[in-house]
Amino acid sequence: MWWGIAAWPVDHFVEDNDFTGKTVIPFCTSASSGIGDSGELLADMAGTGDWQEGQRFRSSVSDEDVVAWVESLE
Incomplete structure (x- = not known):
């Protein structure tokens, strides 16, 4: 993630x-930048797939936070 774009x-x-x-859920880690428009831009670029809202994790995200997010997708 570079300043809100992939x-x-x-x-x-x-x-x-x-x-x-395919269902695609973009995610990234970043110390400062948000996920911005990257998901929408990637979906437009792909032209196929069911692109869902993505998630940005802080660079120091815990394993537990990532697991909780993944489990929330089910």
Whole structure:
């Protein structure tokens, strides 16, 4: 995550893959930047898939916080 947008390696991954029939939930870690518009930009770039609202975790996120978030998705 760089200032609210995904880093270019993520862009290339999204452009090079087909997300048809997939649910995609972007997430990142960052000491300061929020997730911004990265999810919407990646969804537009992909053109396929069911892109959900993403989550930004602080860089010092605990394992428990990540597990709780993942479990909340089920």
